[in-house]
Amino acid sequence: MSTTERTRALRRRMIVEARRATVEHGLHGYTIEQLCETVGVSRRTFFNHFASKEDVVLGIELHADVEAFERYAAGGIVSSDLDPLGSIVALAIDQFHRVGIDRADEALVRQVFEREPALVAKFLSATDVQLARVTDAVRHRFGWGDPDDRRARLVTEAAAGLLKVTADTFFADADSPAFDALLTDNLRLLRAAITTGQDTTP
Template sequence: MNDSATSGSGLRQRKRAATRGAITATARALTAERGLNGYTVEEVCEAAGISRRTFFNYFPTKEDAIIGHADDDVPADIIDEFVAGGSDSPSGEISPTLFRDLVRLSLQLSEHMSASEEETRQLIAVVKKEPQLILRIMGVTEQREAQFARDVARREGVPADHPVVQMAVVLLGTIARKSSMAYFSDGNTRPYQELLMENISAASLLFSQPFNTLETTAAEGHQ
């Protein structure tokens, strides 16, 4: 593929992402104002400047539009950089820089989150108004975590169900959620990155403590 074709493909992807973002922002604003049943898809289309057909090309329902697309939260170039960071390690072996690069990835994603902070606050307000959307959010979260596992596995050259890959997904996902809950809580004045690094440092300290698997197993056997 030549450079012009690659550039054209990238431009189309950005346009699609921009259209998806506009639909989601409009749907969230209308939901926050009127509730989920207080407006129609046609009103979303009119406010976003798109056709009904375009809406359904991107989202099957209003609820899906409100939650947003699973691909829109993680810029492809950031993931590509993360995956490339494991290229110096033999495929199938966990690279010695994986944890460091996961922390760096988390910080990069936090910068992206800061750029869309108002949208996140708007989504929180929408969910408070329409709590039934939580199940859909959980579904999208599972999709994102499954894709993250595939990205980590691709970087390391191991299966997506590798225990280190799965632990990376669980640990980073939990830390991100805990940090976000603290950041968006009423009265918080601390930056998200500070909260994130505090939680990552706490996890790093905990898991850096030595333990002997055989001794642990033996102790459990005597109980």
């Protein structure tokens, strides 16, 4: 196992254990020290990867997005054939897979949000916090260098709206499809609504 794989596995263990502890005890019912003891890491190691207890529960890793945005801006991570909106959706799906929002622990994530509803708002607001950086990455990827060019922000805001509606549905409906499938379908519906006003699925 490579160093990168070991680091990813360690982060994953911290995230899963934090979610389990939150479901069992509530966010304020355990300490970071207790979490570190369970996982077998030091407090210093914890803060090398996560800024807070809330962030580890949500899978928000320190500096992880910086590299991803740089690679995306340079034309990487997702297919170069995708249009701007499609590329942001593909990037979001890639990032959600990386942090662990998928069917494998969907029930655990739902239980976390049921136990700590305030975390839903933090999860949704994470998109807003990243908005400026995503906009810059889109601007660089598609060569929209003029600061007065509004296209990058318009596309990013549209993607943020897609993510919010998708997250609202995903976490509210236990029978909803997987997050990436739901997001992809919402992108299709948005395109159909804008171009024809109708869902053209046979």
